[in-house]
Amino acid sequence: MKIWSVTNQKGGVGKTTSAVSLAGAQALLGQRTLLIDLDPQGSLSTYFGINPEKTTESIYEVFTGEQINRKSLTQLIRPTDVDNLFIIPASLRMATLDRKISSIDGKGLVVSHCLEYLTLQFDHIYLDCPPTLGVLMINALAACDHIIVPVQTEFLAVNGLRRMQSTINMIEQSRGFKVDYTIVPTLFDQRTRASMHSLDTLEQDFNDFLSQEIIPVDTTFRDASLAGLPISHYGKRSRGAIAYQNLCIELEKFESVNQKVESI
Ligand SMILES: Nc1ncnc2c1ncn2[C@@H]1O[C@H](COP(=O)(O)OP(=O)(O)OP(=O)(O)O)[C@@H](O)[C@H]1O
Ligand SMILES: [Mg+2]
Incomplete structure (x- = not known):
């Protein structure tokens, strides 16, 4: 089992779209794939027709519920309309988590521990x-x-990336080893100066971490989200679907990490 975190401290950069599209590409390859919505806004849940304001069974339970075990965790998993693709949704209540559990020991490893049950x-x-x-x-x-x-790929993209890099460094210090990451340029439009300029900057400053694949702007993403399907299952031949398919294959080379962490 490989666990992928789709993360950027900047909003609206294509995190949810990337998670759905990569998971869809994996599902299409016959891989059993689970999406977990860790965003209280619940965009991923909404994408699959689940209302994060109403849902009572969400990933929130693993932070606050009674002792989590294999059975209680499995009950949170819902099928989607796509073969091999499953989701654990978010709940709006997750917005209160930082306040609720900030002083609890081991609060950073709750998800890590519960995912062990799903190996x-x-x-x-x-x-x-x-x-x-x-x-x-x-x-x-x-x-x-x-x-x-x-x-x-827009003018201020790189600023946010530096913040993200220092967060990753902090995590590496806590985990005690390097954690691989890949920067994926998204919403790329080769006709605009902003896209071309920011891609140049990314290549200059972050080349070692940059994916080969660049995700283009494609209106098919909007149509796929309205249909509640990953782009791989809505417009298989669209430019966006092909880009995420290629990215999925490109990321295959990364192995899963076997080291266990005791506390974060
Ligand atoms: N390659 C793309 N081409 C066209 N539209 C896209 C593309 N990627 C994302 N979008 C659209 O841009 C918007 C923001 O994308 P998305 O929700 O994936 O970003 P996000 O980083 O998850 O945002 P947030 O920080 O709010 O969670 C969405 O409307 C999505 O459909
Ligand atoms: Mg999102």
Whole structure:
């Protein structure tokens, strides 16, 4: 099982779109794939027709519920309309978590511990993060094998990336080893100066961490989200679907991390 965290402290850069699209590409390859919505806004849940304001069974339970075990965790998993693709939704109540559990020991490893129960059930797990550094993002970064950092190709993109890099450094210090990450340029439009300029800057400053694949602007993403389907299952031949399919294959080379962490 590989656990991927889709993370950037900047909002609206394509995190949720990347999580859905990569998970869809994996599902299409026959891989059993789970999406977990760690964003209190619940965009990922909404994408699949689940209302985060109403849902009573969400990933919130693992932070506050009674002792979590394999059975109670499995009850949170819902199927989607796509074969091999499952979701644990978010709940709006997650917005209060930072206040509620900030003083609890081991609060950063809640997700990591509970995902151990799912090792045999899934090939891939994608964690969709909120755009804020808090207990949910820390849990995702502490649990994952690899961090995917979508970056919108626009003028100020690089500034946000430096913040993200220092967060990753902090996590590496807590975990005691390097955590691989890949920066993925998104919403790329080669006709605009902003896109071309920011891609140049990314290549200059972050080349070692940059994906080969660049995700283009594609209106099919909007249509796919309205249909509640990953782009891989809505417009398989669209430019966006092909880009995420290629990215999915490109990221295959990263192995899962076997080291266990005692505390964060
Ligand atoms: N490659 C793309 N082409 C066209 N539209 C896109 C693309 N990627 C994302 N979008 C659109 O941009 C908007 C923001 O994307 P998304 O929700 O994935 O960002 P996010 O980083 O998850 O945002 P947030 O920080 O609010 O969680 C959405 O409306 C989405 O459909
Ligand atoms: Mg999002």
